[in-house]
Amino acid sequence: MEIKANIGWTVSEMARKVATDIHDGAYVNLGIGIPEIVASFIPEGREVIYHTENGLLGMGKVAEKGTEDFELVNAGKKYITAIPGAAYFHHADSFAMIRGGHIDICVLGAYQVSEEGDLANWSTGDPNDVPAVGGAMDLVAGVKTIFVITQHATKSGESKIVKKCTYPLTGKNVVSRIYTNLAVIDVTDKGLLVKELAPDISFEYLQQNTDATLFQ
Amino acid sequence: MINKIVNSSEEAVADIFDGATILISGFGEAGSPIELIHALVDRGNGNLTIVSNNAGSGYVGLAALIENKQVKKIICSFPRTAISVVFPEMYRKGEIELELVPQGTLAERIRAAGAGIPAFFTPASVNTPLAKDKETRVFNGKTYVLEHALNADFSLVKCHAADKYGNLIYNKTARNFGPVMCMAAKTTIVQTKKILEVGQIDPECVVTPGIFVKKVVEVSNPADESVLVAENRRYLWK
Numbered sequence: 001m002e003i004k005a006n007i008g009w010t011v012s013e014m015a016r017k018v019a020t021d022i023h024d025g026a027y028v029n030l031g032i033g034i035p036e037i038v039a040s041f042i043p044e045g046r047e048v049i050y051h052t053e054n055g056l057l058g059m060g061k062v063a064e065k066g067t068e069d070f071e072l073v074n075a076g077k078k079y080i081t082a083i084p085g086a087a088y089f090h091h092a093d094s095f096a097m098i099r100g101g102h103i104d105i106c107v108l109g110a111y112q113v114s115e116e117g118d119l120a121n122w123s124t125g126d127p128n129d130v131p132a133v134g135g136a137m138d139l140v141a142g143v144k145t146i147f148v149i150t151q152h153a154t155k156s157g158e159s160k161i162v163k164k165c166t167y168p169l170t171g172k173n174v175v176s177r178i179y180t181n182l183a184v185i186d187v188t189d190k191g192l193l194v195k196e197l198a199p200d201i202s203f204e205y206l207q208q209n210t211d212a213t214l215f216q
Numbered sequence: 217m218i219n220k221i222v223n224s225s226e227e228a229v230a231d232i233f234d235g236a237t238i239l240i241s242g243f244g245e246a247g248s249p250i251e252l253i254h255a256l257v258d259r260g261n262g263n264l265t266i267v268s269n270n271a272g273s274g275y276v277g278l279a280a281l282i283e284n285k286q287v288k289k290i291i292c293s294f295p296r297t298a299i300s301v302v303f304p305e306m307y308r309k310g311e312i313e314l315e316l317v318p319q320g321t322l323a324e325r326i327r328a329a330g331a332g333i334p335a336f337f338t339p340a341s342v343n344t345p346l347a348k349d350k351e352t353r354v355f356n357g358k359t360y361v362l363e364h365a366l367n368a369d370f371s372l373v374k375c376h377a378a379d380k381y382g383n384l385i386y387n388k389t390a391r392n393f394g395p396v397m398c399m400a401a402k403t404t405i406v407q408t409k410k411i412l413e414v415g416q417i418d419p420e421c422v423v424t425p426g427i428f429v430k431k432v433v434e435v436s437n438p439a440d441e442s443v444l445v446a447e448n449r450r451y452l453w454k
Contacts, residue, residue: 054243055389070245071247071388072388072389073243073244073246077243088386089391090393090394091243092324092327092395092396095319099338099340130307131316132293132295133319135319137318137320137340137341138338138340141342142340169344170344171343
């Protein structure tokens with residue numbers, strides 16, 4: 001199983017697909033890394049409020065050089081800004097928003113997603129790695145809808161969409177939709193339903209390069 | 217007469233003893249009480265259990281406390297960053313214990329301690345290695361894991377402004393774990409950028425009521441961890 005490099009959608013195109021699926025008025029938490037890019041692609045006319053779990057609702061853009069405030073950071077510890085109408089709160093309140101089901105959508109990266117929507121995104125299980133989990137397990141347990149944005153395969157060409165996760169889980173049966181460079185895939189009761197294929201990608205090609213079983 | 221203000225960071229940490237469990241506020245450098253941590257490094261207490269979201273950056277603040285071999289165990293959610301060196305090195309050598317806790321569970325375990333709740337059920341970490349050997353229970357068809365309160369002997373917290381009653385307000389996302397940590401320790405020690413007269417903080421805007429605070433020290437110009445790290449400063453060398 002080997003997927004050609006630079007095939008299908010670019011990361012920006014993937015992020016635009018995710019952004020299109022975020023409704024007006026949504027409260028959204030974006031994971032560290034590629035998920036952060038999604039904010040740049042929210043269609044005009046939609047108002048979305050961003051939550052960052054370190055205590056801010058109403059996160060604005062990344063701070064411009066020279067205006068950074070060391071006490072205003074996001075979950076990835078990037079210097080950011082707050083929008084007018086933002087609110088600060090402590091960590092227990094912030095995770096009450098998450099665990100209490102008040103956040104509508106969370107967009108996360110992934111090492112692996114399974115046919116049943118299990119997510120592995122915090123540890124490869126390598127004993128030489130220092131394990132770190134952050135807020136990922138709370139987010140998948142509490143946020144209403146979990147979107148995953150990821151390359152379809154690892155850098156060494158292995159499918160990240162798998163029958164069963166081999167890495168330690170972040171949560172079981174938590175992912176709603178997967179956006180990869182090759183396809184948009186819904187996790188359903190019947191399995192993984194391919195909703196959209198990237199240009200020049202056939203269902204057969206996708207299935208050949210995916211460990212999990214897909215259907216149309 | 218109530219006056220919680222003390223004159224120095226050294227005086228503020230003077231009661232800390234070997235083997236203590238200490239909550240330290242901060243999300244990375246935002247809200248990290250670096251002067252109080254350095255005072256604890258100077259004091260030299262050992263065998264400490266530290267509860268903090270991260271495990272320090274570079275060789276200053278929490279990283280200096282760890283490098284100085286004062287920490288037996290750290291309880292945290294994210295013990296590494298792009299610029300953390302001390303903890304990963306000691307962890308790989310088996311010189312420090314780690315209890316990894318999901319961030320929201322960490323916050324709630326601390327809040328529960330402060331609120332007199334010994335344990336609670338949460339859905340976070342169910343079916344993952346972090347729930348291994350923990351009691352679970354099903355409520356309304358969904359599985360939850362039992363997590364215990366995280367009581368502590370001391371908390372070291374940074375805030376923006378305080379009065380002599382110990383009422384506190386914070387600055388932006390530097391608030392993070394401060395308010396829950398103030399509640400959860402027998403002795404809460406706070407460093408503040410400003411001391412205000414009693415009555416100057418609008419009671420509607422007090423974030424931590426003074427009842428949760430024991431000692432307050434003014435550090436009007438605290439060091440910026442990221443600046444020290446960028447300059448490759450090492451507290452132990454001074």
